[in-house]
Structures are given as structure tokens and as C-alpha cells.
Amino acid sequence: MSADAPLFTYCLRLADSALVLGHRLSEWTAYAPTLEEDIAIANLALDLIGQARLFYDYAGKIEGQGRDEDALAYLRDDRDYMNLLLVEQPNGDFAVTMMRQFLYAAFAVPYLAALTRSKDETLAAIAAKAEKEMAYHLRHAGEWVIRLGDGTEESHARAQAALDDLAIYIDEFFEVDAVEQSLIDAGIAPDPASVRSAFEATLAHVLGEATLARPAVRTGQSGGRKGLHTEHLGHLLAEMQVLHRAHPGANW
Amino acid sequence: MTAVAALPGDAALFRARAAISAVADPEIPVLTLGDLGVIRGVAVAGDGVVEVTITPTYSGCPAMKVMELDLQLALAKAGFADARIKTVLAPAWTTDWLSAEGREKLRAYGIAPPVGKAAQGSSSRRALFGEEQAPACPLCGSGQTTKISEFGSTACKAQWRCKTCLEPFDAFKCI
Ligand SMILES: [Zn+2]
Numbered sequence: 001m002s003a004d005a006p007l008f009t010y011c012l013r014l015a016d017s018a019l020v021l022g023h024r025l026s027e028w029t030a031y032a033p034t035l036e037e038d039i040a041i042a043n044l045a046l047d048l049i050g051q052a053r054l055f056y057d058y059a060g061k062i063e064g065q066g067r068d069e070d071a072l073a074y075l076r077d078d079r080d081y082m083n084l085l086l087v088e089q090p091n092g093d094f095a096v097t098m099m100r101q102f103l104y105a106a107f108a109v110p111y112l113a114a115l116t117r118s119k120d121e122t123l124a125a126i127a128a129k130a131e132k133e134m135a136y137h138l139r140h141a142g143e144w145v146i147r148l149g150d151g152t153e154e155s156h157a158r159a160q161a162a163l164d165d166l167a168i169y170i171d172e173f174f175e176v177d178a179v180e181q182s183l184i185d186a187g188i189a190p191d192p193a194s195v196r197s198a199f200e201a202t203l204a205h206v207l208g209e210a211t212l213a214r215p216a217v218r219t220g221q222s223g224g225r226k227g228l229h230t231e232h233l234g235h236l237l238a239e240m241q242v243l244h245r246a247h248p249g250a251n252w
Numbered sequence: 253m254t255a256v257a258a259l260p261g262d263a264a265l266f267r268a269r270a271a272i273s274a275v276a277d278p279e280i281p282v283l284t285l286g287d288l289g290v291i292r293g294v295a296v297a298g299d300g301v302v303e304v305t306i307t308p309t310y311s312g313c314p315a316m317k318v319m320e321l322d323l324q325l326a327l328a329k330a331g332f333a334d335a336r337i338k339t340v341l342a343p344a345w346t347t348d349w350l351s352a353e354g355r356e357k358l359r360a361y362g363i364a365p366p367v368g369k370a371a372q373g374s375s376s377r378r379a380l381f382g383e384e385q386a387p388a389c390p391l392c393g394s395g396q397t398t399k400i401s402e403f404g405s406t407a408c409k410a411q412w413r414c415k416t417c418l419e420p421f422d423a424f425k426c427i
């Protein structure tokens with residue numbers, strides 16, 4: 001393992017989570033409940049895909065094997081993807097999509113804010129851009145969670161069901177393996193434990209206003225960082241990668 | 253056309269700056285890229301090639317590629333066919349980089365300029381779930397406005413409506 005291998009892996013993880021969530025959101029384009037929301041979700045997707053491109057571009061440079069953002073996004077299989085399991089979960093109904101976005105953003109905002117203090121200048125610079133964008137996502141998704149939870153009986157039930165389904169993926173945000181620990185020790189990656197209280201405070205505030213109950217989770221699901229995914233990722237990648245794989249190097 | 257390679261550095265620089273000064277934002281054509289604050293520098297690099305440094309607005313802004321092409325084209329027309337466009341990420345672009353002139357152009361065009369300061373740690377940066385400062389209506393100047401959607405026709409704008417003149421309008425997000 002070269003000295004830069006952990007940094008390469010870490011960049012891919014950040015990129016993969018952003019890309020997979022961005023792709024999921026793009027599936028709503030032209031299907032969202034209102035025109036404003038359609039535009040909003042497309043914008044959220046664009047932010048995430050843009051963040052993914054920056055991380056992939058940097059990962060490719062660290063690796064130094066000539067792989068660019070396209071090669072990293074389109075020519076790796078599900079076992080090579082290291083995104084968080086939360087982001088690959090299907091869109092479900094609108095409540096599931098907004099709850100997934102809210103949970104991810106509630107973590108991403110303080111995490112990226114901490115990453116802006118990284119000793120790695122490029123990561124710090126990407127994080128500074130991404131953090132501002134994710135603050136918008138958090139506000140948007142958070143307001144929806146409140147509106148749905150504190151809305152009608154039907155919307156409340158759906159929002160609660162979404163939270164019940166997705167809560168098992170929260171603990172994975174805070175897992176640290178040897179790769180990440182070495183970067184934490186080097187001052188390059190933030191320790192996710194350091195942002196847990198900010199994350200919990202956001203959840204308590206929003207779920208409280210939404211009148212939603214946080215389910216007790218005994219064992220969280222994880223494995224995304226090791227390439228062990230739910231069945232959903234393979235289907236997502238098949239659709240996302242088919243064009244590039246059918247026409248390698250296509251340009252327009 | 254004068255052979256640009258023959259120009260002394262300062263003259264080349266002056267000419268390159270003039271060439272890109274009118275390049276407009278592809279999505280908000282009343283703004284030049286200079287007004288928008290995405291041009292971070294124009295220099296003659298060590299190898300004698302003109303190098304323009306830009307910074308992206310949003311990570312996923314689809315207009316970035318068009319901006320690069322437009323700059324390249326303007327420079328080529330001025331004789332700098334081999335000019336380079338370099339992208340830097342830090343310091344991150346925020347709406348604080350919009351020039352005063354740019355803000356006025358936005359208002360005249362019917363887009364409310366961003367309200368307050370965006371910089372991290374800035375006291376007026378909006379709290380996460382806090383109240384948002386409403387922009388004044390760019391059409392009638394009324395302060396009685398209401399948000400329709402946090403997201404608008406481009407990544408950088410939100411949709412608002414004026415309660416006085418009843419017109420909907422775009423507002424530049426403070427980010
Ligand atoms: Zn008005």
C-alpha cells in the first residue's frame with residue numbers, strides 16, 4: 001500500500017456517497033410532486049454530483065494512474081463502491097426521499113465544516129464549497145420533515161415510517177476503520193465522533209418539531225465502506241453506468 | 253493583428269484583461285464574469301502564455317464549462333489562442349464576491365441581489381433553521397415579500413413573490 005492509498009480511498013468514499021445520493025435524487029426529475037420541488041430536487045442532485053466530481057478528480061490525481069472522474073464513476077462495480085448504505089436506499093415515497101436527505105445532510109454539514117480544517121488543502125477547499133451547499137439541503141429537507149411529520153395523519157404516518165426504515169443506517173456515519181483512523185491521526189480527516197453532538201442536536205430539534213419519534217436501533221447496518229452493499233446499489237449503478245460502458249470514451 | 257508574442261508582458265496583460273472584461277455569465281447575461289466574482293486573476297505564466305484563473309460558483313454549476321469556453325474564445329479573438337484557463341477552489345466563492353456594480357445590475361434586471369454576508373463565521377450568516385432576511389422586491393422596492401421556493405431557475409437563485417405589486421421574482425441566494 002503506497003503512502004497515499006488511505007487518502008485515495010477516503011476521497012473515493014466521499015465521492016461515492018455524494019454521487020450515489022445525487023443520482024438517486026436525479027431519478028425524481030419530472031416526477032416530483034410540484035414544479036418547485038422538481039426544480040429543487042434537481043438542484044440538490046446537481047450540487048451532490050458536482051461535489052462528487054471534485055472528490056473523484058482529486059482521487060484520480062492522488063492515484064496517479066490516469067483514471068479520471070468518469071473512469072472512477074462509471075467503471076467500478078458495486079463491490080468497489082464505498083458509499084454509505086443510507087444514500088443507496090431507493091427513493092420510496094416523497095417522505096422517504098426527504099428523510100434520507102435530511103439524515104445525510106444533518107451529518108454532512110458539521111462533518112464538512114470540520115473537514116474545512118483539514119491539513120490537506122484540496123480537501124479543505126472542496127469541503128468549504130460543499131458545506132455551504134449542504135446547509136441548504138439540510139434546511140430544505142428539514143423543513144419538509146417538519147411539514148410532513150407535523151402535517152396530516154397520512155403524512156405523519158409516512159414520515160414516521162420513513163424514519164423507522166432509515167434509522168438503522170445512521171450509526172454507519174460514525175464508524176471509523178483503520179484507513180480513516182490513520183487520516184484522523186494525521187489531521188487530514190475529521191473524527192466523525194466529534195460531530196455526533198451537532199448531528200444529534202439537529203435531529204432532536206427537527207424531529208421534535210415534526211412530532212416524530214426516533215426509533216430505538218439495536219444494531220445499525222453497515223458495510224458500505226467495505227463495498228458490502230444492499231441489493232439496491234447494483235441496480236442503480238447498472239442504470240447509471242450503462243451508457244458509458246456501451247460507448248467507452250464517448251464525448252459530446 | 254499584432255503578433256501577441258511580441259508584446260511586452262504588461263501590454264499583453266492589459267490586452268488580455270480587456271478581452272475578457274465583457275465576457276458574460278451564460279445564465280445571467282447582465283453580469284460579466286468579473287461582476288460575478290469568479291475571475292481570480294489574469295497573469296502571464298512563466299512560459300509566456302496568458303493564464304486566467306477562475307473559481308466555480310456551485311460545485312455542480314453546469315455553466316462553468318461554458319464560462320471556460322467563452323473566456324477561451326474571447327482570448328483567442330484577441331490573439332491569445334493558446335491561453336490557459338485554470339480553476340482554483342480556494343478561497344471558495346461566496347456571494348460576497350459579487351461586485352457592487354453587479355448587485356445593481358441584478359436589481360435593474362429584476363433579480364434581487366443577495367441579502368447579507370455569506371462568509372463562514374460571518375455574523376449575518378443565516379442560522380440553520382433561523383429566520384431568513386427577506387429581499388426587497390426588485391420591481392417596486394417593497395420590503396413585503398414572501399418566499400415561494402428555496403430553489404429557482406438556476407442553482408444560484410430562489411423564487412420569491414412581492415406582496416405589494418404581486419409580481420414573482422428571482423432572488424440571488426446568499427451562499
Ligand atoms: Zn413589488
